[in-house]
Amino acid sequence: MTRLGLVAIQLLLLIWSCLGALSQAKSLIDYRVDNENAIAKDVETYNFESCQIYCYGELLKTIQMAKLFEDSKTFVDMKLKQAPAKTLEDFELLMESKNRTPSREDLQKFVDDYFSPKGTELELWTPTDWTANPSFLDRITDPDLKQWGQELNNIWKDLGRKMNDDVLKNPEYYSIIPVPNPVIIPGGRFIEFYYWDSYWIIRGLLHSEMQDTARGMIENFMSIVQRIGFIPNGGRVYYWGRSQPPLLTGMVKSYVDFTNDDLFAINALEVLEHEFEYFVNNHSVQVKGHNLAVYRDSSTGPRPESYREDVETAENFDTPEAKEDHYSELKSAAESGMDFSSRWFINENGTNVGNLSHLRTRSIVPVDLNSFLYWNAKLIAEFHAKAGNVDKMTEYEKKAQTLLQGIQDVLWNEEAGCWLDYDMINEKPRDYFVPTNLAPLFVKAYNISDTEKISASVLSYIEKNKLDTFPGGVPNTLYHTGEQWDFPNVWAPMQYIVVEGLANLNTPAAKELSKKWALRWVKSNFKAYTDNFHMYEKYNAEEFGGHGGGGEYGVQTGFGWSNGVIIEWLSKHGRELSEGSGGGGAGTTKRLISVVGVAAVTIVALIAGRVLWKSWFK
């Protein structure tokens, strides 16, 4: 059975490498030219045929503006019944016959006739390397938490997806971006793979001993880089022009750390470098004499998957240019992964008070992005060292040092005692808490000799912002705007960055806080899970075991990155999570005891009768 499976995978890979070669042949661009600026994101390389249906154009606009579906993403995930050209032709005929103002019913009929339901391209797939008892479970002492770990491991089977054969044969009928290997999706409305989500998913898979699945997902991303030069936000053609926080190199690093398969990293170098260069070239800005990066989208129009929503917020702007600028800000915020947040608002007064119309994502130099790019350069250098490419190693070390210098000079803020995003419009740091302000700790983008000083200063920054007062984790910001990346929402990847970052500092105080927050996060997620048997996409800082809300769509369950973080921390802290740490799964016995207590008191009360009753009635 397993052998057969392997053969099948190999066959599939073979087919895919051929397909890959074909597509490269079609869209070949030489990304290794000397002049780096020659590498620009070029829509021509983004030659997915189905983009004419799903990315832009009158059909997309007309259908999405008719509000046919409760969730705008539904339509762009539907499959075509006819070829794109034929569909567009017939749509044009419809428009002509209806005087260019078709009714809702006309459009419903058109969608019924030309599209089939969403999600059919992805089949449920049980990962072939899934095992019932990965060894991380052995490291969990508490029986309830161990049981939970087991259930989280089971969820991988629910989140596994494989593209059906028709996608390979007729990719132009789908909005999905074809990839060679099966994937683990986040879950909920996110029925395809996502870029930065996959970092935490892959770490969870590795802890669950699913190295093949993890590697397959990394190879998918590499195949996409080979085809179009960058990794889109998620696995749909309509995410054209926007990426997500660049964590592919980090994924490779994780894989190598778990497998010691250095060769994998070395073989990946060409692609990793390409992604890095491409990303830097398309996101670079000059600040205070430094070259740093911002999140920046390069497509046109509203987000196809939230088309109407974007058109509505664009009503705040008068000219087509201003509207287009607004769309860019929205999509750039989506590229940051934090769509949406007051983190990206700059109003007339230069503060973060406002709403989506104040999005100025492209004018804010983000701490996380530059830290990630630093990390990419460091890791690429490290992989080159493994390969013995001294020149390349030195080259990337240099790139890393340049970025580090920029991070220190522009983003570190002595007064706040932390790194801060930088507002290029008002030329000032943005002193608003975001977990990403601590991202340099996570990737060690600071001078190790300054550790003591940074630790003290960051801990007092945490104290000042009262970040330890929240029972449900560190909130994403301290501003309750209604957007999903704002207060009181808490996100697993951000907990991870903060907690692991503090651990990296390795000072006693930072380590203590790091562990406290990790344990609290696990327990709070466990509480939420025991209430409804769901892992959530986002949680609530004000509640122990509560889930998040706000934003554009309802809270989603599943959920890839939340599962990944918990599995890692169960693995890491499983022994400390048992007794004495107060609560968590250890509560069951305590709970029983308290019931007995209540019962005893009640019996006494019944015997005592009247006298006690009176005092109970107040």
Place this chain on the structure above:
Amino acid sequence: MFLNIYLCMLTVVIATSASSLTNRLELPHPREVVSPDVQALLDGLSTQKWQELVSSGLDSINRQKRLEENLLSSEITVRNGSLSHVQLLDTLPNRASNEDSEIALKILKSSLFVYNTQCLPHDIGGEECRAYLENKPLPEGSGLRSECLKLLKSKREGHHAFRRLLDAHYKNGFYETFTEDRLPAPWSISVALYEADNIQKAKQARDHADVNLNLGIAQWAQFVEHDLSKPVSQSMSNGSPIECCNRDQNKLQPRHNHPACAPIVSQASGRYGRANCLNYVRSALAVADCNFGGAEQLNQATGYLDLSQLYGFTPAAERKMRTFVRGNLKSTSNGAHLNDLLPMTSDTDDKGHSFCAWGASANATCFAAGDSRVNSNPYSILVYTIFMRNHNRLAAELMERYPSWSDEKLFQSAKAVNVDIYRRVIMREWLPEVLGSQLATEVLATHQPSSRQSTPEISNEFGVAASRFYFSMLPNELHNLAKNDDDNYVRNTVTPTAPTDLFVLKDQIYRPRIQYTAKKLDQILHSVLNQRALKMDSSYAGGVVWHENTKPGHADILAFDIQRGRDHGLQPYCKYLEVCSQIGPVTGWSDFEKFIPRNALDKMKNIYSSWTEVDLIVGGIAERTVNGTVGATFGCILSEQFAKVHQRHLQEPALPPWSASLLEDYRYMNGSKLLCLNSELRATPQNIFQLPSASNQLIDCDNVV
């Protein structure tokens, strides 16, 4: 789960054993016990920690202001003339309530921080945590404590927290409601219980021809509700009303959800279906004391019968209603006293849209009174008008007798007499019809409480469930039972074969469209006295529920009441059945059989996955009526409440000193005389809540002086 059932059974044991100790108008109220471990653990927190928890709660509330600014800048607030506007008028808070609610919310938020940081992580359940906190004073020296004490010392404009017959029932013990993942959605319950109007009519004719109640019983039930109970909506911190649905009556984007939103939504059906949405904003909270604790809802009404719905709940509101001449209330005068209508909102400087849900048409008819609910429907407009006329009639009489009296003295005297007449009609005529004469007699036999006891407020169960029984008795249309050609209504006790309708209820709710004249009101009164009330049961007329899967054109009262019951943390129906009926622990659907007719019970079994889930309002309206108008459980809740109301009447006469003898002079007044003297009806039935018949003879109004 096991734990819950176990505790539930314990409560049952406690409840049943206690009930034998008390009379049936006093319900046992078992309370959660705090274990010594928990007591010790929480007692161990430092003062500084308690301060810190309070400041976390305050921070949280301050952060919400940012969201509110965003909502207002996106125009997410109640729009004039919208469905949400209609609902808002039913639950309109005044400024004092908003202030009270804001402090209560701060206390609740602080308590939730304690729960989430100190109780939950140590596996202390919500009920026990709350029980501890209810006895834990807010920290000395905290701003919140002084704010709270200051509020309690103030007059608070007379409003209070609703009392609870049973402990609050929340998912987290404090405030979080059980939602659709645990309970069927309110709207789907309402839709499932609905029966087409013609089926209802046929059933009515078949099963309840022996019921002789007229629509007066429902009309006065609403009037009494307006006097005793007014749960109001929470508002934004600047006072703006909260909107939880978009303008197409669909759900808002989550980013626009105010934390106080709990909209009533339907299931989307089909590929292109959308979930419909009706506004529901969680009720304003009230400060019960200056301890931590769970949510208590605010009652913007006094806990006794005082006609505050007419005169105004606050001194300021009362001033708006007075002419300050001859002791009169404002009216729209059409010459003779019997032609007077209620004043228009324009006469009372009402600038906003706080009485009618008209949109732009500012010139439309809109009556003013002491309560935003006066324009709720023509029935309410009528009964408010009767009492306004009666006041002015009394004032005129008094002025004739005591020409030297000042406006103030005339006004206070007329008010005292008016209230006294009203109380007697309610307690001696209306209540026996609702509860049956035996239970009503017991209520009136309640003694004055000892002065040490605190004044009993209105119960939550009464305010948002039992007092709402009348909605299922209202028909879609009020027929015109007068002969077309004359106004000699007296002889018209037989329903004409083809009655024309005076109005269709759903068109009139907070939009008085009828051309109101004195004659029109007389027609309505005549028809109210002569049209049979629908029987109280779980099918409501189509005009007050929205049973279709289309964009709603009006509210759904039943879904609203179900949602509100959950918002207020009422226990499920079975708990009240247990304490009320003393039948021992309820253990299954079969225990409901004695109280609920089979067909209604079958429907309930299809709706709820367990008998433990049935909402109080749903079980209550479905019960077989006993003696009076309502079933056993609502009868129990109502009688408990009216016994308390009666006690308060004994306790707090609150009358001007000179009026005692005056009241004596008007002891002869009763319901039929009240109607005679304040309308142009030729005759009224002796019992104004029953159809005229051989045993309920008509009284000639000409003989009433």
